[in-house]
């Protein structure tokens with residue numbers, strides 16, 4: 320529990336999963352603090368890259384982290400990593416701020432939330448997500464920026480279009496694997 | 507669910523996962539995803555890319571005391587309890603309109619404020635954003651041509667009931683046709699029951715010109 324901040328980068332996906340579980344089941348403030356220190360500065364940077372000024376990004380990042388506490392029960396480690404789940408909260412917060420209306424979401428899956436996650440399925444998905452992060456990090460810089468800008472919602476850079484034909488084999492195969500796993504989960 | 511043959515394109519689904527589509531297109535995608543597990547899984551895989559971007563991105567220092575401020579805000583409230591599991595039930599209130607669409611259309615199909623546009627065809631605008639992108643429900647009697655609702659740019663048509671045929675392809679419930687002004691198409695509702703679909707068009711602000719080029723080089727899944 321006393322990992323130095325410098326080690327934060329190497330914290331495994333399961334650690335975040337367990338922090339979210341402790342918030343959900345025990346309202347664990349220390350688990351929340353760990354998640355906050357890692358993710359809040361990323362969410363803030365993410366929102367600023369999408370065009371928010373520092374004050375708005377700070378406010379929205381705090382909202383996102385509050386949502387994480389309140390909605391911890393909606394996190395499903397069989398379907399998303401903590402980073403992916405937090406990304407979707409941040410993305411939706413950005414859309415709410417821009418439109419003042421809620422983003423349309425698909426219906427809940429008919430089988431509903433499961434009371435306890437299946438450990439093996441969850442570990443598989445978390446490992447897949449960690450490999451996707453690694454694949455993204457290892458892309459050539461130009462290519463990584465292309466993907467980042469798309470997700471930041473930074474649509475103003477038309478020069479993005481010029482970046483074509485770069486080798487994206489690894490990340491594509493990682494997405495395909497993540498996809499196969501999700502398809503399997505939904506059977 | 508297994509009968510859907512025409513799905514959301516990679517470009518549009520990436521835009522949905524990234525959160526950069528106009529609201530009207532978000533609505534059509536969310537409606538299709540409510541009917542299609544295949545595309546729902548694809549969208550979740552594309553959201554995982556967003557998670558990887560968030561993990562890999564630089565950081566921006568939070569204001570001093572931000573953690574305490576958020577803790578003070580939430581600590582009084584326990585995290586919400588999970589809802590009771592309801593395995594095997596869909597809480598859909600309307601058999602034709604999936605929930606995200608029903609919420610935009612007044613709750614159910616019988617609440618839709620249809621307006622006649624001639625030839626027995628009726629329409630109802632359910633979403634129109636500041637960007638001008640518009641989602642409208644269309645009611646097309648069997649055997650009737652689907653009116654040309656495209657102006658220019660990208661358009662997306664999602665069948666909710668009945669079916670239409672276009673260029674030798676049949677589009678039934680859940681199927682999506684994606685077209686732009688370069689596609690010369692004349693969808694015709696199948697003889698018999700009326701066809702009800704959700705048609706989404708771009709407005710003055712074109713996102714489609716940029717979006718496919720954004721997505722094309724990398725996410726062909």
Ligand SMILES: [Zn+2]
Nearest residue numbers: 513514542545
């Ligand atoms: Zn589909």
